Amino acid sequence: MFSKQRTEIKRLKSKQTIERLFSEGTHLGKRPMKLVCDTQKGGGLALGFGVSKRMFPRAVDRNKIKRLMREQYRIVCSDTSYTPIEGNGFFIYNSRELPSLETIEKAMLPLVKRWVDLQ
RNA sequence: ACCGCAGGCCUCCUUAUCGCUCCGCCUUGGCGGAGAGGAAAGUCCGGACACCAUAGCGCAGCAUAGCGGGUAACGCCCGUCGCUCCGAUUUAUCAGAGUAGGACCAGUGCAACAGAAAGCAAGUACAGUUCGGCUGUAGUGAAACCAGGUAAACUCUAUGCGGUGCAACGCCAUGUAAACCAACGUUUAGGAUAGCGCGUCCAAGUUGGAGGGUAGGCGGAUUGAGCGAUGCAGUAAUGCAUCGUCUAGAUUAAUGAUAGGGCACGACAGAAUCCGGCUUAUGGCCUGCUUUUUAU
RNA sequence: UGGCCUAUGGUGUAACUGGCAACACAUCUGAUUUUGGUUCAGAAGAGUCUAGGUUCGAUCCCUAGUAGGCCAA
Numbered sequence: 105m106f107s108k109q110r111t112e113i114k115r116l117k118s119k120q121t122i123e124r125l126f127s128e129g130t131h132l133g134k135r136p137m138k139l140v141c142d143t144q145k146g147g148g149l150a151l152g153f154g155v156s157k158r159m160f161p162r163a164v165d166r167n168k169i170k171r172l173m174r175e176q177y178r179i180v181c182s183d184t185s186y187t188p189i190e191g192n193g194f195f196i197y198n199s200r201e202l203p204s205l206e207t208i209e210k211a212m213l214p215l216v217k218r219w220v221d222l223q
Numbered sequence: 224a225c226c227g228c229a230g231g232c233c234u235c236c237u238u239a240u241c242g243c244u245c246c247g248c249c250u251u252g253g254c255g256g257a258g259a260g261g262a263a264a265g266u267c268c269g270g271a272c273a274c275c276a277u278a279g280c281g282c283a284g285c286a287u288a289g290c291g292g293g294u295a296a297c298g299c300c301c302g303u304c305g306c307u308c309c310g311a312u313u314u315a316u317c318a319g320a321g322u323a324g325g326a327c328c329a330g331u332g333c334a335a336c337a338g339a340a341a342g343c344a345a346g347u348a349c350a351g352u353u354c355g356g357c358u359g360u361a362g363u364g365a366a367a368c369c370a371g372g373u374a375a376a377c378u379c380u381a382u383g384c385g386g387u388g389c390a391a392c393g394c395c396a397u398g399u400a401a402a403c404c405a406a407c408g409u410u411u412a413g414g415a416u417a418g419c420g421c422g423u424c425c426a427a428g429u430u431g432g433a434g435g436g437u438a439g440g441c442g443g444a445u446u447g448a449g450c451g452a453u454g455c456a457g458u459a460a461u462g463c464a465u466c467g468u469c470u471a472g473a474u475u476a477a478u479g480a481u482a483g484g485g486c487a488c489g490a491c492a493g494a495a496u497c498c499g500g501c502u503u504a505u506g507g508c509c510u511g512c513u514u515u516u517u518a519u
Numbered sequence: 520u521g522g523c524c525u526a527u528g529g530u531g532u533a534a535c536u537g538g539c540a541a542c543a544c545a546u547c548u549g550a551u552u553u554u555g556g557u558u559c560a561g562a563a564g565a566g567u568c569u570a571g572g573u574u575c576g577a578u579c580c581c582u583a584g585u586a587g588g589c590c591a592a
Contacts, residue, residue, distance in 0.1 A: 116475065120439075152475050161491050163264095171243090171479050178242060179480080194475080219272075266521095267583090323573090323581085335538035335576090365575030375573055375581045376536085390520075390592055495520095503584070 116152035116192055125192050132218055135212040136199030137173075141219050143191045147201075151177065152172060152194040159200050169197050176208045180216055 108223045110189060129142040136184070155166040173195050197203070 118439085119475080154475065167493060168479090170475095175480050182241085197231080213428065265584095287554105321572100333536080375572090388521075 111208040113177075114148060114150040116194060121150075121192060122152065122194065125194060129192070129194075130222065132215055134211045134214050136197065136201070136203065136207070138196040138198050138216065139193060139215040139219065141170045141191055141193040141222070142197070143222050145190050149189050153196075154194065155197045159198070160202075165202060169203065172203065172205055172208050173197065173212070175214050176205060179209075180212065188215075189223065190220075193219065 116125075125140055125142060129140045132139045132141070153170045155169045157166070160166050160169070177195075195215075
């Protein structure tokens with residue numbers, strides 16, 4: 105995944121690590137998104153994306169939002185001012201309105217910056 | 224042309240750059256290939272597959288219901304008969320649509336109001352009469368001496384149905400029990416199963432043996448009652464034969480972004496074990512048929 | 520993924536085996552009171568979640584859908 109970039113990004117798959125991330129990780133909020141992250145070294149960068157079923161009952165909308173968030177993180181990585189991160193992160197979209205790529209960008213940039221500051 | 228009905232097809236296309244999931248090749252980052260639906264949905268039916276004697280047998284229970292056929296199977300599909308509806312007129316026909324349509328000569332129940340009377344009977348008024356009673360008419364009602372009506376009332380008849388579900392189930396690895404297996408022992412009391420009876424299984428203790436559960440990973444998992452073409456059989460659903468073809472397989476869960484062009488300016492909507500149906504949501508195009516109106 | 524249940528005035532509940540949809544609270548009007556509350560008298564407000572079917576006639580029986588809720592792993 106993102107193999108040409110400076111850092112390799114893994115998919116966050118394990119149920120155990122996700123549960124530990126949510127109980128021990130740092131919770132950052134910026135409307136309409138939320139980031140749960142830690143700074144665990146050695147494992148590289150692993151990311152997950154989630155949308156509440158309560159907010160969007162249709163699967164088509166949930167898939168769309170997750171694709172938009174993935175795309176936006178890819179754009180963030182390709183930027184020249186990006187500094188590599190190590191750890192686990194989970195992005196959650198937390199609003200009832202269907203977003204555009206711009207609103208995702210406005211929310212994600214400060215979240216990533218605060219995550220970098222934690223390193 | 225409009226309305227209604229039936230059947231079939233498609234689900235924005237294309238170019239460039241970057242990016243995602245799986246597979247193959249060389250090899251450690253490149254190349255090549257493939258990548259959501261007709262409903263993937265609701266979970267309403269039917270199977271495949273897997274495990275379980277707490278799985279068996281009988282009763283009970285549940286489902287289906289003209290007749291004939293198709294199918295792995297079905298509550299599905301096809302044909303056909305009857306009944307009902309629709310619009311029309313030729314008043315008995317038609318394009319169509321619907322139809323849980325077996326049996327009240329086995330038994331039980333039910334029928335508000337009205338009515339003399341709604342079920343082991345009793346009996347109103349008038350007329351006729353062969354004056355024994357019978358026959359006809361009236362009035363109430365959805366239905367009235369006639370082996371009445373009602374089974375989407377209980378029930379009966381025929382046919383079918385064991386249960387649980389891929390988070391089934393199998394393997395790997397970690398490896399501590401009060402948990403497992405076999406033998407001995409023993410009360411026949413209690414417990415176990417969607418209901419009941421029979422059956423079956425089960426405890427504490429001793430000895431010996433063996434490796435389980437949970438968290439995690441892998442398999443199950445995509446080549447199948449598959450799809451397409453042609454021919455034959457059949458009114459049709461469908462079946463058979465030959466040839467061709469491989470078409471998602473994820474597991475916090477893959478299809479996007481940017482720029483350019485075109486048009487009808489894109490509806491409903493995203494696979495999670497897999498098939499056959501049904502139902503619901505929904506954009507566009509084509510073909511055929513009935514009725515009506517207009518024109519020729 | 521699989522299974523189960525519910526829906527009736529604004530709210531909470533009834534309606535027996537199919538036969539005029541009932542009750543309480545809330546609302547409104549009037550009386551009592553200096554005023555308000557309490558109390559008393561009266562009124563309005565539904566066609567039973569939606570669409571079909573069976574029936575002479577459905578809240579009730581059957582089928583399909585909609586919305587909400589619950590359970591197991």
